[in-house]
Amino acid sequence: MAPGLRVGLLGYGVVGRGVAQILDARGDVEIRKILRHTPDKVTEARMTANADEILDDPDIDVIIECMGGLEPAHTYVMRAMQAGKHVVTANKKMLATHIIEIAAACETLDKKCRFEACVGGGIPWIHEILHIRRIDAVTSFRGIFNGTTNYILTRMTEEHASFAEVLAQAQAMGFAEQDPTDDVDGFDARYKGVLTCAAAFGRVPDPEEVPTFGIRGIAPCDLDYARVHGRVIKLVARGSFDGGRLALTVVPTMVREKDPLASVHDNFNGMEAESTTLGRSFYAGQGAGSLPTAHAMVQDLLSIPHPYSIDVHPSGKLAKRPAVYYVRGAKRGPLAELTAQDTGAAILTKPVSLQELKEHLVPEEGQKVFAAEIES
Numbered sequence: 001m002a003p004g005l006r007v008g009l010l011g012y013g014v015v016g017r018g019v020a021q022i023l024d025a026r027g028d029v030e031i032r033k034i035l036r037h038t039p040d041k042v043t044e045a046r047m048t049a050n051a052d053e054i055l056d057d058p059d060i061d062v063i064i065e066c067m068g069g070l071e072p073a074h075t076y077v078m079r080a081m082q083a084g085k086h087v088v089t090a091n092k093k094m095l096a097t098h099i100i101e102i103a104a105a106c107e108t109l110d111k112k113c114r115f116e117a118c119v120g121g122g123i124p125w126i127h128e129i130l131h132i133r134r135i136d137a138v139t140s141f142r143g144i145f146n147g148t149t150n151y152i153l154t155r156m157t158e159e160h161a162s163f164a165e166v167l168a169q170a171q172a173m174g175f176a177e178q179d180p181t182d183d184v185d186g187f188d189a190r191y192k193g194v195l196t197c198a199a200a201f202g203r204v205p206d207p208e209e210v211p212t213f214g215i216r217g218i219a220p221c222d223l224d225y226a227r228v229h230g231r232v233i234k235l236v237a238r239g240s241f242d243g244g245r246l247a248l249t250v251v252p253t254m255v256r257e258k259d260p261l262a263s264v265h266d267n268f269n270g271m272e273a274e275s276t277t278l279g280r281s282f283y284a285g286q287g288a289g290s291l292p293t294a295h296a297m298v299q300d301l302l303s304i305p306h307p308y309s310i311d312v313h314p315s316g317k318l319a320k321r322p323a324v325y326y327v328r329g330a331k332r333g334p335l336a337e338l339t340a341q342d343t344g345a346a347i348l349t350k351p352v353s354l355q356e357l358k359e360h361l362v363p364e365e366g367q368k369v370f371a372a373e374i375e376s
């Protein structure tokens with residue numbers, strides 16, 4: 001389908017420019033129009049600041065959405081499908097929030113919505129999950145889905161530096177946003193976990209319901225504790241589905257030094273899937289960046305005729321998955337009934353769900369709480 005395709009590009013930032021660069025170099029796919037935010041940014045004949053010119057253009061077959069944000073991206077995607085266009089998106093936040101509605105629209109309107117670039121940049125992770133599902137049931141996955149936090153954790157581990165120092169360094173180098181909330185508090189990994197659940201299990205939770213704990217409270221002493229115990233701390237999203245209940249968490253995790261996730265450094269992503277006949281399979285690579293992400297979007301574009309589609313249903317209430325946690329900076333009292341061991345500097349919990357643990361975390365005076373799952 002690719003040669004002769006006509007594309008409307010929504011968004012011309014880091015990713016949108018990468019997509020234009022790849023498509024212009026190929027020459028077999030016409031970018032008919034590019035949406036710019038405001039008229040003063042309309043600097044080429046193919047640019048417009050009027051979304052209707054793209055969404056209502058019957059000669060555009062596919063929109064490539066790389067604007068970001070919930071609105072108007074969600075409205076544009078729905079309008080495009082209703083107008084008979086396929087969609088390729090990099091917008092994990094929008095898609096994780098509206099995936100049930102968008103998947104239903106794909107089904108009724110017989111349109112495709114491809115989202116490889118939403119999860120793991122150019123790895124390609126979603127493609128591999130769908131590929132595995134042609135033969136197997138995927139039973140679980142876990143992975144490092146956020147490059148910014150992985151960069152921060154790597155630098156803190158290697159330089160023994162504080163979270164604040166490394167975050168500032170990452171912002172200066174363009175690896176972290178000026179408002180790093182989505183990354184450091186685990187929300188970005190949560191959206192990617194939700195979308196992986198859609199591809200792997202055909203079940204999705206409400207993103208707001210996913211127990212999530214970020215790395216904002218981490219200190220060098222936590223990394224020291226992990227190292228002394230042969231562990232490395234990574235921000236891990238982990239999902240599983242037993243055919244009945246779905247479980248999904250995002251939480252810093254002490255993985256063993258020999259674990260493949262431990263060797264995923266800097267801003268790279270790494271993910272592992274477990275399925276019935278393939279067993280464990282591991283994927284790693286550039287999780288973001290202009291051209292790797294654009295590469296994933298162009299691959300999606302080229303694969304629109306491919307029969308892969310996702311059948312997605314709401315997961316209902318998430319299952320609670322018990323684990324042992326390391327907790328520092330929290331008041332002992334509220335944690336008393338969950339405590340298995342007090343090391344003085346931190347406590348180790350009995351097996352408890354992240355949902356339940358979070359309800360018992362009250363910061364000590366002047367402290368930030370840090371919690372990490374100790375992987376069994």
Ligand SMILES: NC(=O)c1ccc[n+]([C@@H]2O[C@H](COP(=O)([O-])OP(=O)(O)OC[C@H]3O[C@@H](n4cnc5c(N)ncnc54)[C@H](OP(=O)(O)O)[C@@H]3O)[C@@H](O)[C@H]2O)c1
Nearest residue numbers: 011012013014015036037041066067068090091288289293
């Ligand atoms: N950057 C990455 O490495 C990466 C990786 C994977 C996924 N993503 C996802 O890709 C999406 C885009 O990311 P990005 O890094 O390319 O962001 P970005 O550099 O900020 O670019 C966003 C673009 O969208 C345009 N835009 C925003 N709101 C608009 C509106 N209401 N109307 C028209 N245009 C609008 C802006 O246009 P103007 O230029 O005209 O202001 C801007 O160029 C996000 O969903 C992000 O999560 C990014």
